[in-house]
Amino acid sequence: MRNMILEKIKNGLNHHYWPKNTAGRTMISKDFVPVVEYQKIIRDITLEIKEKIQEWETLNYLYVIDESGKLIGVASIKEIFRQSPEIKISQVMKKKIISVQPELDQEKVAYLALKNNIKAIPVVDKDNHLLGIVSSDRILSILNKEATEDIYHMAGIFRPEFRIGNILEIPVFKSLKSRIPWLLVGLVGGIIAAWIIGFFEAYLKENLILALFIPIIIYMANAVGMQTQTLFIRDLTIQHDILFKKYFLRQLIICFLISIVLSLGFFLIVLFGWASAYLGLVLAISMLVTIIAAVFFCPTHSFSII
Template identity: 45%
Template sequence: MEKSSSKKNFDGKQKYQPNAVIHKIVKEVPIFSQTSTLKSIKGRLLGEKQYKNFDYIYLSDEKGKLSGVLSFKEFMDNSESSKAENVMNKKPISVSPDTDQEQVAHIALKHGIKSVPVVEDGKLLGVVTSDKMVSILNRSLQEDILHFAGIHKSHLEFENTMKVPLNKAVMHRLPWLLVGLIGIIIAAAFINLFEATLEKYIILAFFVPAIVYMASALGTQHQTLFIRDLTILGKELKFSHYFFRQTLIAFIIGVVISVLVFFAVTLFWHERFIAIVISVSMFATLMITSFTSLFVTLIIYKLGQDPAFGSGPFATVISDMTSIAVYMLMAVWLL
C-alpha cells in the first residue's frame, strides 16, 4: 500500500488535510465475500442499483478486510461457478485515506487502473473513481499553469476570487499599493528639489517620463522572467550566475537604448551635450534598475512571500524612485 502522511490532530479528534483522498471517495461500490461464486455475485449485482462504480468488484475475507479485486472483464470471462477468490487479483493497488489526491491520480496512471480503493486497517472505506481522478488532475493542471505564472499554490487558497472574503482580498493587495503611493509622493518631492535645473534645461523634463518608463519596462521584464525561473527551476537556479547573466543582458540593452536616445536627441533637438547627459543617465538608470528589480524580487522570495504579489508594485516604485534619482543626480553632475 502506498501511503503519505497528511493526518493531524485537531481538538482531540483525528482530521484529514483538505487535499487528502478521503474527501474524494465513493462509498457505494460492489464488495462481496471472496468465497462467493461469480453467479451469486452476478445475481446480487442485477438486483441492486445503488452502486456508483462498476469498474471493479471488491472482495473481502472473513475478517471483512479487502483481500482482492476483480475487474468487470475478468468477471465476464470466467465461469459463473468459479469462486471469486480463485480468479481475483490478490494484490490490489490501494492507498490510505490520508494520501494526497494528486498522488492517487498518479498511482492510477502508473498502474493503468480505473479506480483506486482507499483502505484503512485493511478495511475498504471507499473508492476513488475515474471521474474523481479526472477532476483531481484538472485541478492540478490549473494550479500548475498558475504556478508557472508565479502564482503559487499557497496563494490559491487565499486568492480564489469566488470564495475569499472581500476584506481579505483587499488587504492582500492594498498594503503593497500604499507602499507604491508613498514612493510616488517621495519621488515627486525629490523632483521638486531640481526645479531650477529643469527650468534651465526644459528638455530634461521632457525625458523624465521616458526614463521612468524604460527603467520600469526593463525592470518588469526582469521580474517576470525571474519569477518564472524561480517557479520552474526552484533550487536548481544558481543566483550568482543568474544575476551575472541578467546584468550582462541589461548592459547590452542599456548600450543600445542609450545610443538610440543620443541620436534621437541630437537629431530633433540639436543639443549634443544634453544628448550625452540624457543617454548616459538612461544607461545608468537601466543598469541600476535591473539590479534593484532582481534584488527586490529575491528578497521577497527569501522572506517566504509570493513575489508575484509584492514584486510588482513594490519593485516598480523602487525602480521609479531610483530612475528619477539617478537621472536628476547625473544631470546635475554632468551639467
C-alpha cells in the same frame, strides 16, 4: 482518536468523522461499492453485479477482500465480463494495489490517481482493511476545487469563498473582503516605489532614457515572481510537509541564475542598441536586484494567504 473513528465506521457510522479535506472524509463507504471475497467465481460475481447495480454509487472496479475484510486485489468490471464464468476472481484480480490511508490529504489522492492513470482509489486502514473508495467523480471535484483555490491564491485573494456555483450569489462585501487586502499592499508598494524614484527626479531628467526601461524591469520582476509564487503554491498544496528553508533556498538559487541570464541579455541589448556600456550595466544591476527582491517577497506572500 483514529481508533475511535475506525470503530465508529465499522459499527456502521459514516465517514464524516474524518477531518475535512482528507481521503476518509471524501470516500464512498465500502457498503456502496462492488466488494467480493476472493473465493467467488466470475458467474456469481456477474449475477451479483446485475442484482446490486442500483445500490452501488460507482462501477469502475471490483474490490476483492479476504475473510477478515483486508483488501487483497482489484479487478476492472469490464475485464470481469470478459472472463470465463467458472474461474475464481483471485485468478483475475490485480494484486498490485494503489491505496491510501484515510488521513491523507484529498489533493494527494487526486494527484496519485492522475499519476497512475486510475479512475478510483481504495481507502484502507493501517491493517489494510477496506474502508471505502475515492471515486472518479470525487477526484474530478477535488481537482476542480484545488485548482480554483490555487488560482485565487495566485491572485492574492484571501480565503476565497467562491465555491458557490452562481457567482451572483456571492455577497458583495465578502468579495471585497477577499480581494482588497493584497491590492492595498500593492498600492502601498507602488507609492513607496514612486517615493524612492522621486529621489532621483533630477537625475532622471538628465537621463530620461532610464525612465523608458522602468516598465521592462518591473514586468520581468513580476513575471519571475509570479512563476515562483505559482510553483510554491502548487508544491505546498501537494506536499504539506515541505522543508521550507531548503525549498526556498533552491528556488532562490534558480531565480538568481534566471536573473543573471535576463540581466546579461538586457545588458547586451542596451549595449548594442544604445551604444552605452554604463547605461546597460546600471539597468542590468537594477533588473538583477529587483528580480531577487520579488522572489523574496512572493513566497512570503503566498505562504500568508494559503
